[in-house]
Amino acid sequence: MAGTQDYKLGSHIFPRGWFMIGDASKMGAEPTTVHFFGKDMVFYRGASGKAHLVHAYCPHMGAHLGRNNTSYIVRDNERVEGEAIRCPFHGWRFNETGQCDDIPYSPDFIPKAACLKTYTVIERAGAIWMWHDPEDGAPTHDLPAFDCWDKEEEGWVRWVMDDFGILDLHPLEIVDNMADFGHMTPIHGSRDLVYFDNSFEDHVCVQRFDAGHRTLTGNGAEVLSLDTWYEGPSILQAKMYGAHPSHMLIAHTPIEDGRVQVWHALMVKLPFDAPQEERVATARAYQKTSFDAFAQDVDIWSNKEACFNPMQIPADGPYGKVRIWYRQFYNPRAEAETFQKRVNGTVVTYGTERPAELVEA
Ligand code: FES
Ligand SMILES: [Fe+2]
Structure with a gap:
């Protein structure tokens, strides 16, 4: 497989821009794993139906937020609350900005650093689009209007x-x-x-x-x-x-x-x-x-x-x-x-x- 370095395109392996990550009609509320740019991310819809895309691994101890079928959090359908997502391992919950806002067994202490990386994502014209940027910057241009x-x-x-x-x-x-x-x-x-x-x-x-x-x-x-x-x-x-x-x-x-x-x-x-x-x-x-x-x-x-x-x-x-x-x-x-x-x-x-x-x- 020829890669970016073989074509001498630049210092980033993956480009900066807006990218389609799925057919909106097939992306339901349940957290699902999507794999692009060499990494796992987790897509889910909040209670409002709004699309969210987050880093796949929990900042607490690294559990995968999308790949689990056996945790009681998954069985009891507690993964998505409002616009937030809850980890299947110890139940830490992350709001739509990625900040942890609930640890079920630690009501008085939530570390500030407990923050999940979130990606800019837009649903438009029947598709889900994400902004990808190796430098983690804001979009340099708008997603097309279609x-x-x-x-x-x-x-x-x-x-x-x-x-x-x-x-x-x-x-x-x-x-x-x-x-x-x-x-x-x-x-x-x-x-x-x-x-x-x-x-x-x-x-x-x-x-x-x-x-x-x-x-x-x-x-x-x-x-x-x-x-x-x-x-x-x-x-x-x-x-x-x-x-x-x-x-x-x-x-x-x-x-x-x-x-x-x-x-x-x-x-x-x-x-x-x-x-x-x-x-x-x-x-x-x-x-x-x-x-x-x-x-x-x-x-x-x-x-x-x-x-x-x-x-x-x-x-x-x-x-x-x-x-x-x-x-x-x-x-x-x-x-x-x-x-x-x-x-x-x-x-x-x-x-x-x-x-x-x-x-x-
Ligand atoms: S690894 Fe996610 S809550 Fe512990
Ligand atoms: Fe052609």
């Missing part, structure tokens, strides 16, 4: 998460796709290419692509236009202007160095001229086409060897720049600007002008 999620009255049908499972792949190889002009025809079936560029603006990397397609164009729409962008190292969104307007998500989160979990989802904007079940069925079928297109990338990634240094030719997109942009997340936040300054701007790989009028159609 705004179509809240636009059902405008016709948007919400996505459901597709779990692509775990790939033995460094996430850099997924991010490379942003510059990968050359794979569009063999992998994704593009034809009659019109335009391809990338732009970099601090923590955001954008790809704009216009082309015909083997199956997705025709019937008057000859060009499919895609705006694809990363906000931070792991959250890709794309707006596709094809048969229906759609909003795609690809999220990937390191589990260990060189191993990622990957999710995909698609929201679709449909007219209100059909019953809701039909609209949902159409949206799911459209999501499946997007799933199949992404599966073509995953098929390559699942079987390739690591590429430490792409043999970039002039007709390729700017892999080198994408990799420099990506390094900002693997280095101390104070150094991020150095990487941003090296790449900020636009690189046009193919064509001269974007068919802007088609984008708005």
Whole structure:
């Protein structure tokens, strides 16, 4: 498994940013163990339903807060109280800031140092997201809004998460796709290419692509236009202007160095001229086409060897720049600007002008 050091990305093994850690519909109230960034964490929902994520091991004597089936605290369903979580070993309870606020057998003395590490976590657009930072700092940018999620009255049908499972792949190889002009025809079936560029603006990397397609164009729409962008190292969104307007998500989160979990989802904007079940069925079928297109990338990634240094030719997109942009997340936040300054701007790989009028159609 090739790791971060092999790709010479920086001093942090795991990047700084917002990361998906699960499908919200599958994350219930019971404390459950999640394993990302090489470590166990425990997810639970408080009485209000609010999502919480904490370090897995109790500061008292190291018991695992998520892995126990036999303690009476677990059997008696006493692990979650209000927004707090109780350890199965000696019953110490930690409030939502992580501070211990109850030791059942020590009503008068609670050590100040009895504090459990908590992580910033947000439930949004059907997923649970965490802020990961090797320097333990506050978020340097906001979690994306995924705004179509809240636009059902405008016709948007919400996505459901597709779990692509775990790939033995460094996430850099997924991010490379942003510059990968050359794979569009063999992998994704593009034809009659019109335009391809990338732009970099601090923590955001954008790809704009216009082309015909083997199956997705025709019937008057000859060009499919895609705006694809990363906000931070792991959250890709794309707006596709094809048969229906759609909003795609690809999220990937390191589990260990060189191993990622990957999710995909698609929201679709449909007219209100059909019953809701039909609209949902159409949206799911459209999501499946997007799933199949992404599966073509995953098929390559699942079987390739690591590429430490792409043999970039002039007709390729700017892999080198994408990799420099990506390094900002693997280095101390104070150094991020150095990487941003090296790449900020636009690189046009193919064509001269974007068919802007088609984008708005
Ligand atoms: S180890 Fe958690 S309360 Fe003792
Ligand atoms: Fe791709």
